[in-house]
Amino acid sequence: MSSRKKFDFDKLASKENLNKTVNSLKAKGYKVHLAKNGNETLNIIKRLIPGGVSVMNGSSVTLEQIGYQEYLKSGNHGWIDLHAKVNSEKDPAVRSKLRNQAVFSEYYVGSVHALTEGGDFIVASNTGSQLPHIVYTSANLIFVVSTKKIVPDLDFSMKRLEDYVFPLEEKHMQKLYKVGSNISKIVIFKKEAAFLKRKIHFILVTENLGF
Secondary structure, X not given: OXXXXXXXXXXXXXXXXXXXXXXXXXXXXXXXXXXXXXXXHHHHHHHHOOOOOEEEEOOOHHHHHOOHXXXXXXXXXXXXXXXXXXXXXXXXXXXXXXXXXXXXXOEEEEOOOEEEOOOOEEEEEOOOOOHHHHHHHOOEEEEEEEHHHEEOOHHHHHHHHHHHHHHHHHHHHHHHHOOOOOOOEEEEEOOOOHHHOOEEEEEEEOOOOOO
């Protein structure tokens, strides 16, 4: 199959491939923002999320690199940080309940593991905790995506996930928590139903970020 050819998954997309991807995302009704680096990206996120709303985020090296996690911890945003609420709760039963309630955050911020030139994307997870937000429960999604994650099609997306992302994620998890990871659950997101009136934003960053 042509999709099994060698592909550099750590190389930023060409201008031509980026433009094709932008047009595909817009055709699907998504909002697209372009950023040169992490600092520009964080400023876009600050503009997109108004004060007083509830926010949840997925575990993401990309978000760490752009300073999003530190900004959340600062408390200077005026958002309701559901992730912090969950982590600060000591009672296991209450913490579990808060985690379940957090899937209804008004905003979800995360990344994807691969984005096709046709505007499809995949997100994989070990536990699946971030997937409800993405597929249904959060009204506003913000995906921060380095253009190195752009691939020709879904076959390449799976190859990127399995051959490139997973080994790096496994090493990352071992370093942080002394436990491994798994590709347990995968969402292939091809389209959003217009009648749901959810707002999906992609911030495409021309900087090598994340896995």
